[in-house]
Amino acid sequence: MDRWALVSGLRGDLEVYNLIQRDLKKTRGVETLFVLGDLIGPDLNCNALLNRLQNPHRNELKPQCIYGWWEEQLLAERGFRGDRNAEALRLNQGEDAVHALVNAVDSAHLNWLASLQFGFIELDCGLIHGSSADVGDNLTPESSPLVLLDRLTRLDVNRLFTARSTKQFRLELTGGGIDSQVKDLEGQQQHQQTVPKRSVIGIGAGPHYTLYDPGSDQIDFLTAESQTPSKHRGFA
Numbered sequence: 001m002d003r004w005a006l007v008s009g010l011r012g013d014l015e016v017y018n019l020i021q022r023d024l025k026k027t028r029g030v031e032t033l034f035v036l037g038d039l040i041g042p043d044l045n046c047n048a049l050l051n052r053l054q055n056p057h058r059n060e061l062k063p064q065c066i067y068g069w070w071e072e073q074l075l076a077e078r079g080f081r082g083d084r085n086a087e088a089l090r091l092n093q094g095e096d097a098v099h100a101l102v103n104a105v106d107s108a109h110l111n112w113l114a115s116l117q118f119g120f121i122e123l124d125c126g127l128i129h130g131s132s133a134d135v136g137d138n139l140t141p142e143s144s145p146l147v148l149l150d151r152l153t154r155l156d157v158n159r160l161f162t163a164r165s166t167k168q169f170r171l172e173l174t175g176g177g178i179d180s181q182v183k184d185l186e187g188q189q190q191h192q193q194t195v196p197k198r199s200v201i202g203i204g205a206g207p208h209y210t211l212y213d214p215g216s217d218q219i220d221f222l223t224a225e226s227q228t229p230s231k232h233r234g235f236a
Contacts, residue, residue, distance in 0.1 A: 002029055002030070002031035002032060003027075003029045003030045003031070003032075003211050003212060003213045003214075004030070004031075004032045004033075004034060004122075004211070004212045004213075004214070005020070005024055005027075005030050005032070005033045005034070005061070005209060005210070005211055006034045006036060006127070006161055006163075006203040006209060006210040006211075006212060007020055007033065007034070007035050007036070007063075007203070007209045008035065008036040008037055008038055008068065008129065008163030008166075008203055008204070008205050008209075009038045009068075009163065009166055009204070009205025009206045010035070010038065010039055010049060010206065011038055011039070011040060011041030011043065011044065011046070011070065011206070012039075012040055012041050012043070012044035012045060012046030012048075012049050012050075012104060013044060013049065013206065014048045014049040014052060016206055016207050016224060017049055017052065017053075019207060019224035019225050020207070020209055020224045021057075021060045021061065022224075022225065023222070023224055023225055024060075024061055025059075025060070027211070029213075030061070030211065031061070032061070032064070033061040033062065033063045033064065034063070034064050034065075034066075034120065034127055034161075035053065035063045035064065035065040035066070036066055036068065036127055036128065036129050036161065036162075036163040036203060037065075037066050037067050037068020037069065037070075037071060037129030037135070037163060038068035038069060038070045038071070038129065038163065038205065039053060039065060039067075039068070039070075039071065039113075040070050040071060040074060040101070040104060040105050040113075041070050041101070041104065042070075042097050042100035042101040042104055043100070043104075044104065045104055046104045046105050046109075047105065047106050047109065050105070050106075050109045050112070050113075053065060054109075054112060064120070065116055066116050066117050066118060066119055066120065066127070066128070066129060067113060067116040067117070067118070067129065067135070068129035068130075068135060068163065068164075069088075069129065069130065069135055069136050069164065070101065071113050071116065072135050072136070073086040073088060073089040073098075073101060074086070074101055074102065074105060074110075074113065075110070075113060075114055077089075077098060077101070077102060078102070078107075078110055080110065080113075080114045086098050086101070088136065089101065118135065119132075121155065121157065122214075123214050124157050124158040124159060125157055125158070125159040125160070125161060125212075125214070126152075126155040126157040126159070126160045126161065127161045128155075128160070128161070128162060128163075129162070129163050129164055130162060130163075130164040131151040131160065131162055131164070132151050132152075132154035132155045132160070133150075133151060133154065135164075136164065137151070137162075137164060138164045138165050139151065139160075139162045139164065139165060139200055139202070140165045140167060140169075140202070141167070141169045141171060141202075143171075143200075145173060148160075148171060148173060148198075148200045149173060149198070151200070152173075152198050152200065157198075158197070158198045158199070159198065159199045159200075159201060159217075160198075160199070160200045160201070161201045161203055161210075161212070162200065162201070162202055162203070163202070163203050163204070163205060165202050166202075166204065166205035166206075166208075167202045167204065168202055168203065168204040168208055168210065168221040169201070169202040170199055170200075170201045170202075170219055171199065171200045171201075172197065172198070172199050173197065173198045173199070173200075174197055201219060204221065207223050207224035207225075208221070208222070208223050208224075209222055209223075209224065210222070
């Protein structure tokens with residue numbers, strides 16, 4: 001089965017995207033490229049990268065993109081998400097960051113950004129910028145196992161790929177069960193839900209990207225042009 005490349009956090013950096021594409025040309029078996037949001041950011045002019053994502057070169061992988069936190073903030077500020085207010089960005093980084101983000105993206109790209117999906121479901125995998133709860137949901141190696149289970153259960157998937165934390169990690173929920181008690185007019189009832197083995201994977205950001213083989217469930221954490229695997233596993 002063909003492997004996937006998963007990328008996020010480019011934030012307008014066409015040079016980093018070129019490095020990743022160059023790496024992928026040298027890598028056997030990679031046929032699909034997912035870009036899990038944060039295509040844009042306030043620090044660089046993002047138009048060249050957005051043009052490239054929409055018009056890929058003939059000899060490179062065509063990116064399948066979803067929107068991330070920065071896209072959500074821009075679309076909110078430009079009136080594509082209800083009120084014209086990037087509230088979260090203003091609260092966290094101030095008015096200057098909002099102006100910088102708006103100036104970094106030409107209005108000609110807004111309709112394309114607004115057309116991007118929240119996430120993908122492929123095989124038994126969910127691919128989302130944050131999580132099934134919210135695009136800004138920051139899952140990390142320190143997240144509670146119950147939170148991770150909730151995010152997996154919402155999508156009914158066994159593997160959740162996330163990018164919001166910008167970290168590379170794999171956390172495995174190794175099985176078991178959840179016991180619950182419900183008390184109503186008929187008395188107290190006890191329920192048990194079996195939890196299958198599931199994983200939450202952080203794919204990294206910028207030059208740090210991830211390769212995934214759905215057939216073998218193998219994950220490689222890479223940095224553009226290095227091709228040196230760095231595998232991190234955690235258990236929750």
